[in-house]
Every structure is written in C-alpha cells, then in structure tokens.
Amino acid sequence: MIEFVLDGRSRVATYMQLVVQVKQALRVGLLRPDDQLPKVRDVAEALAINPNTVLKAYRELVLEGLAEGRPGVGTFVTGTLAGPSLGHQAQLRDELVAWLERAETAGMSPDDIAALIETTIRGTRVPHDLS
Numbered sequence: 001m002i003e004f005v006l007d008g009r010s011r012v013a014t015y016m017q018l019v020v021q022v023k024q025a026l027r028v029g030l031l032r033p034d035d036q037l038p039k040v041r042d043v044a045e046a047l048a049i050n051p052n053t054v055l056k057a058y059r060e061l062v063l064e065g066l067a068e069g070r071p072g073v074g075t076f077v078t079g080t081l082a083g084p085s086l087g088h089q090a091q092l093r094d095e096l097v098a099w100l101e102r103a104e105t106a107g108m109s110p111d112d113i114a115a116l117i118e119t120t121i122r123g124t125r126v127p128h129d130l131s
Contacts, residue, residue: 014053029082
C-alpha cells in the first residue's frame with residue numbers, strides 16, 4: 001500500500017502532491033488495478049491534513065480514470081500508467097540506488113541531487129515526453 005509524504009516547502013498544492021504520488025506509484029508498478037488506496041481518514045490523520053484535501057485528490061484520480069470510489073468500501077485503482085519499461089525498472093532502480101549512495105558519499109545534498117537530475121533530464125530530453 002502507498003504511504004503518502006508531503007513536502008511542506010513545495011509550491012504544489014497538497015491534494016496535487018497526493019495525486020502525483022499515486023501516479024508515480026502507478027508508473028513503477030507499486031499500485032495496480034484493484035489495489036485499494038488508503039482510507040481518507042487514515043491519510044488525513046497520518047499527514048495532519050483536512051480529510052477534504054484527501055477527498056479532492058481521490059476525486060481528481062477518479063476524474064482521470066485512474067480510480068473509483070466504492071461506497072462504504074473505499075477508493076480503488078482502476079487504471080495504470082505502467083508502460084513497457086516496467087520489466088526493466090527493478091534493475092534500473094538498483095543502479096539508481098547505487099548512484100545515489102555515491103552522490104551522498106561525494107557530499108551532495110538531496111537538493112543538489114534533485115537539481116542535477118532535473119537539469120540533466122531537461123538537457124538530454126529525448127523526443128518523447130518523459131513527464
């Protein structure tokens with residue numbers, strides 16, 4: 001099950017941070033169709049946010065065709081964003097973890113790492129959109 005994390009420094013609205021995290025989990029196969037999203041009340045309590053914020057995020061996912069609410073039961077994943085690269089992701093993730101460890105050993109902060117990755121993606125953008 002997905003565990004949400006909020007970035008208080010982000011300019012992205014709280015509900016949209018939740019939406020983005022669900023989409024990321026769908027892309028990497030951590031969430032699949034028929035998986036249940038955490039209960040609204042549980043997310044709101046864990047993150048100390050208003051339950052309406054979680055409901056707004058879940059409604060956005062429903063509107064995008066990625067989830068559906070089942071009255072009295074919860075919200076379930078109905079779509080996927082995982083592409084054909086899913087089978088290669090485990091190996092790539094292992095390589096990325098090793099690279100992140102080297103970057104940390106080299107003295108890079110999380111912000112330094114994020115900046116390097118984002119600028120590299122922008123600078124080497126392939127013809128199809130990676131967003």
